[in-house]
Amino acid sequence: MLTEAGIFVGGGGEGYSVPQELLLKYGNRHGLIAGATGTGKTVTLQILAEAFSSAGVPVFLADVKGDLSGLAKAGSETHKLHDAFTKRAGTIGFTLDYQAFPVTFWDLYGEQGHPIRTTVTEMGPLLLSRLLELTDVQEGVLNIAFRIADEEGLPLLDLKDLQSMLIWVGQNADEIGLRYGNVSAASVGAIQRQLLVLENQGGTRLFGEPALELADMMGVTSEGRGRVNILAADKLMSSPRLYATFLLWLLSELFEELPEVGNPDKPKFVFFFDEAHLLFDDAPKVLVDKVEQVARLIRSKGVGVFFITQNPADVPDDVLGQLGNRVQHALRVFTPRDRKDLRAAAETYRPNPRFSTEEAITQVGTGEAVTSFLEEKGVPSMVERTLVRPPNSQLGPITSQERAQIMALSPFGTKYDKTVDRDSAFEKLQARAEAAAREAAAAEAEKERLKGEEREFRAARRYSGRDDDAKPSRRRSSRSDSIATAFGKSLARSLGTKTGQTIVRGILGGLFKSR
Numbered sequence: 001m002l003t004e005a006g007i008f009v010g011g012g013g014e015g016y017s018v019p020q021e022l023l024l025k026y027g028n029r030h031g032l033i034a035g036a037t038g039t040g041k042t043v044t045l046q047i048l049a050e051a052f053s054s055a056g057v058p059v060f061l062a063d064v065k066g067d068l069s070g071l072a073k074a075g076s077e078t079h080k081l082h083d084a085f086t087k088r089a090g091t092i093g094f095t096l097d098y099q100a101f102p103v104t105f106w107d108l109y110g111e112q113g114h115p116i117r118t119t120v121t122e123m124g125p126l127l128l129s130r131l132l133e134l135t136d137v138q139e140g141v142l143n144i145a146f147r148i149a150d151e152e153g154l155p156l157l158d159l160k161d162l163q164s165m166l167i168w169v170g171q172n173a174d175e176i177g178l179r180y181g182n183v184s185a186a187s188v189g190a191i192q193r194q195l196l197v198l199e200n201q202g203g204t205r206l207f208g209e210p211a212l213e214l215a216d217m218m219g220v221t222s223e224g225r226g227r228v229n230i231l232a233a234d235k236l237m238s239s240p241r242l243y244a245t246f247l248l249w250l251l252s253e254l255f256e257e258l259p260e261v262g263n264p265d266k267p268k269f270v271f272f273f274d275e276a277h278l279l280f281d282d283a284p285k286v287l288v289d290k291v292e293q294v295a296r297l298i299r300s301k302g303v304g305v306f307f308i309t310q311n312p313a314d315v316p317d318d319v320l321g322q323l324g325n326r327v328q329h330a331l332r333v334f335t336p337r338d339r340k341d342l343r344a345a346a347e348t349y350r351p352n353p354r355f356s357t358e359e360a361i362t363q364v365g366t367g368e369a370v371t372s373f374l375e376e377k378g379v380p381s382m383v384e385r386t387l388v389r390p391p392n393s394q395l396g397p398i399t400s401q402e403r404a405q406i407m408a409l410s411p412f413g414t415k416y417d418k419t420v421d422r423d424s425a426f427e428k429l430q431a432r433a434e435a436a437a438r439e440a441a442a443a444e445a446e447k448e449r450l451k452g453e454e455r456e457f458r459a460a461r462r463y464s465g466r467d468d469d470a471k472p473s474r475r476r477s478s479r480s481d482s483i484a485t486a487f488g489k490s491l492a493r494s495l496g497t498k499t500g501q502t503i504v505r506g507i508l509g510g511l512f513k514s515r
């Protein structure tokens with residue numbers, strides 16, 4: 001499996017007797033594993049993961065079909081392919097040593113492995129815009145939301161935090177527009193709809209805490225073997241954009257967090273990116289440029305990246321040019337486009353005078369490949385037809401019971417299996433809204449109290465200083481006096497004397513007062 005120089009991949013040359021090796025010191029120069037379905041790409045990925053782990057290099061790989069879980073269990077002499085493996089091992093001079101490897105299972109959905117999460121802030125607006133398929137205008141609004149959340153001390157940890165932040169941005173669009181630019185309700189609504197789609201795809205589980213700590217993936221066992229991190233991706237593949245964005249985020253985090261190490265004797269970490277075409281399908285130029293930048297610079301951090309895809313043409317030329325170690329399984333040629341891609345793939349190899357590279361790529365059988373690895377001074381070796389060695393771990397998936405047992409013994413279950421929901425943008429904005437509602441209610445109550453006092457004050461001014469009980473008697477007295485005077489005058493005229501007036505007025509006045 002390991003030689004003094006590096007990793008034994010298989011036998012090439014006449015009779016497959018010449019060892020084909022991937023030098024460990026060039027393991028961070030990246031690589032490509034390509035070939036049509038059923039030609040042996042998964043087995044090649046498996047044996048490279050085994051070899052890096054044995055060399056003390058932790059690896060990460062996505063298990064698209066479930067087959068790679070077999071790395072956790074030793075191969076067996078009772079396996080149906082044991083005789084074929086033994087024969088192949090004898091042909092290439094390899095000694096079979098069945099053994100299991102230190103595997104940790106991860107799963108975005110938390111079903112077939114420990115939950116693996118990041119925060120919305122760590123994902124960032126660029127990758128999140130790619131994940132949500134946003135337009136340039138909508139991406140601008142998302143950038144504004146991230147900027148304001150940072151300035152206001154509002155952590156964006158999960159999707160509900162981002163949704164709440166977007167609501168706040170929409171409600172304060174007029175004020176925000178004066179500083180950051182126009183924010184339309186239509187753009188905010190479009191982003192919210194895309195977040196709803198992401199929720200329906202199960203993307204909610206990707207965001208939250210506890211977030212993944214890369215150091216947990218980069219561990220080495222007490223025996224000196226690198227940890228093999230396997231992401232269960234069979235269900236995740238139903239959301240290909242989520243799959244590709246997550247893996248690109250993980251790669252970007254490695255680039256951001258790891259220190260420069262120059263040219264180490266062996267990689268610090270190796271990352272296998274299966275179904276790599278999903279990363280580049282319909283990707284905007286800014287994203288492709290980011291992948292190229294990461295591929296170019298991350299090797300100085302001691303990280304090797306291997307892209308696994310069906311056709312080398314799936315990988316942009318600027319990225320393909322960064323991949324120094326190559327294992328090309330068979331390509332099928334059915335159309336003129338296939339012929340063009342085959343010719344382009346063959347031209348990327350250093351020619352071997354013994355055979356035509358283009359013909360060899362179409363002729364190699366299952367378990368065979370056309371290979372080229374970096375030699376001393378980083379020069380690509382001549383292309384060689386190689387018989388790939390058999391795996392030491394189990395070929396094919398383990399049972400669900402075996403997976404559950406491995407997860408139960410994992411040191412990361414207590415750390416990641418339970419979600420933590422601390423105060424973040426959602427809770428803080430909700431608290432602000434509740435405080436504002438209480439203040440508004442208090443202000444309204446105070447306003448109503450003042451209105452009531454004003455009504456009472458006005459009513460008091462209208463009725464103050466008057467005796468309601470005395471009013472009727474004064475009115476009756478005044479009226480009685482006027483009647484008595486008029487009657488007295490009339491009677492006096494009849495009597496013709498003032499004395500008569502006085503007498504009659506006194507009599508009548510007394511009568512009215514007695515009433």
